[in-house]
Amino acid sequence: MQTTNRQLRLQSRPKGLLAPGDLQLVESPVPELKDGQALARLKYLSIDPTMRVWMAADTYLPAVPIGEVMRALGFAEIIESRHPDYKKDDRVTGLTGLQDYVLIDASAKQFFQKVPKIPFVSDTVFLGVLGMNGLTAFFGMEIAAPKKGETLVVSAAAGATGSIAGQIAKIHGCRVVGIAGTDDKCAWITKELGFDAAINYKHPDWKEKLAAATPDGIDIDFENIGGEIMQEVLSRMNLHGRVVVCGFISGYTKADPNMVSLGTVIVKRLHIQGFLILDYAARSMEAATQLGQWKMFGKLKDRETIVEGLEKAPDAINMLFTGGNTGKLIVKL
Amino acid sequence: MQTTNRQLRLQSRPKGLLAPGDLQLVESPVPELKDGQALARLKYLSIDPTMRVWMAADTYLPAVPIGEVMRALGFAEIIESRHPDYKKDDRVTGLTGLQDYVLIDASAKQFFQKVPKIPFVSDTVFLGVLGMNGLTAFFGMEIAAPKKGETLVVSAAAGATGSIAGQIAKIHGCRVVGIAGTDDKCAWITKELGFDAAINYKHPDWKEKLAAATPDGIDIDFENIGGEIMQEVLSRMNLHGRVVVCGFISGYTKADPNMVSLGTVIVKRLHIQGFLILDYAARSMEAATQLGQWKMFGKLKDRETIVEGLEKAPDAINMLFTGGNTGKLIVKL
Secondary structure (H helix, E strand, C coil), rough: CCEEEEEEEEECCCCCCCCCCEEEEEEEECCCCCCCEEEEEEEECCCCCCHHHHHHCCCCCCCCCCCCCCCCEEEEEEEEEECCCCCCCEEEEECCCEEEEEEEEEEHHHHEEEECCCCCCCHHCCCCCHHHHHHHHHHHHHHHCCCCEEEEECCCCCEEEEEEHHHHHCCCCEEEEECCCCCCHHHHHHHCCCCCEECCCCCHHHEEEEEEEECCCCCEEEEEECCHHHHHHHHHHEEEEEECCCCCHHHHHCCCCEEEEEHHHHHHHCCEEECCHHHHHHHHHHHHHHHHHHHHHCCCCCCCEEEEEEHHHHHHHHHHCCCCEEEEEEEEC | CCEEEEEEEEECCCCHHHHHHHCEEEEEEECCCCEEEEEEEEEEEEEECCCHHHHHHHCCCCCCCCEEECCCCEEEEEEEECCCCCCCEEEEECCCCEEEEEECCCCHHEEEEEEECCCCCHHHHHHHCCCCHHHHHHHHHHHHHHCCCCEEEECCCCCCCHHHHHHHHCCCEEEEEEECHHHHHHHHHHHCCCEEEEEECCCCCCHHHHHCCCCEEEEEEEEEHHHHHHHHHHHHHHEEEEEEEEHHHHCCCCCCCEEEEEEHHHHHEEEEEEEHHCCCHHHHHHHHHCCCCCCCCCCCCCEEEEECCHHHHHHHHHHHHHCCEEEEEEEEE
């Protein structure tokens, strides 16, 4: 066992994309185990847009304090335990932080849960389809309540959450149109995931293409991006349409807030609902069971973008905002 | 009986406030009555912010065509009838338009309804508390579902709709804070209508005062204004707060759309719902009955700003956007 724990600590709050030094790699001793504690070694780190929010300000969780290990979800294996609930080789997911080793004790237990070893399924599924992204897509679709024949548009459609949300909408019989930022991503969501259409918003005529792909208007917007893309989707909403706001990724790296004109909200009698997955913690097993079943029967496909090495985590975070990943973005340790 | 019908016709679509000539006073003969028609003389015209929307563009109703009589709600008396449903001296409200006389025929009947003569109550109540404003406040509050002890903020609080909405929230036991643009309006809604607090948004420290007036945050925003005022209210919303969007008056006279940053929608898990009163037409009697009862028992107070003369209607419309009226704005003919 190593005696050094590498950690990425937040040294300064980024402006825009992360700059070198915003997260600083620091070596510290692996903590010594006391009674009631378990030590876990990180295998995978989940890289998510919300991390950029955690770096910036107190929102739904307090901002990560300067000098502390950067908050992140991860997958880890217990390597030593003096905790009654964990034994060596148990596998857990939770808020591990960006580091090699994490100490689990009673106070932190609520943030960790044990996960099983599933044959033929990658461990990383617990960070993606069966993790925060899958649960976010599942409960977001519960709020959206998609009905057969309705048209749903999802932005960041080739991202970890959007790609699952769109597939769930397909399971419910919707016409699903995804918005993404490369032709490769568009090809993936239509050819492999079965979306009915995909719009590359970097093409100059994307608005016309969105109109052509939604001939009956849009009943549901599963919104991940905000800004100009959301504005265009709002303009095509049908009467009494639903907008489920999962994220505003386009705004997370900008100093000016993510402005949208809401005039259509009255005219179209729109229902806009923001949500956070942490409100659904008590129902995570219900969602994971359904998601696991869909995955087992081939109804939910996923893809991963794997980056190797803890030191690459800052670059990986930036990839989320520059369109560098398709599907779930993981740092492998 | 006069033989001349004065009409205000839309000659050009205004930029910003109405300019002289956007509505042009035209004299035409009073239409001759055919079988199946009734002729009504206007007594009162209802002056509402939505008229500015009708002048500008197709939205929930088609824009008023250039050259046609400006659309408006009004109160009129039947002076002659060859229509089986109407007799002389019947009183009606409906989309009369800005003119002295309106012809009612079978095709237009759906837009008119007969109203009773109520002792000690002004006829104008059918344009205000028992008219579009009262119904809008009633159904807006039904969507908001205010609960005892919750804090509700209403903007344009001294307007015809906002003042009723706030009083309904008081009936439901809410702490009600109104936002208005003059100290007189603020005094009216607190001292006469019983609002718990009023904020004059033209005071430089209005944001601090809003914070002081909502020590437990805001559970419900009954939004009439949009823009910066809405933004500030959103920033003080409580978790799972509800925003009922009735209007964006601050944007109706502006070319640039009414932009709002929606970041709080996710963090606070807000529910935003736009609505239009025309969706509730089938339930208007239910609402009017309740509103009438509240009014009879002194639980709904109102005030009117009366402008005399059809030719003053364009100035009256502008008053809505410059803060000139308190309560219901009426043009008396």
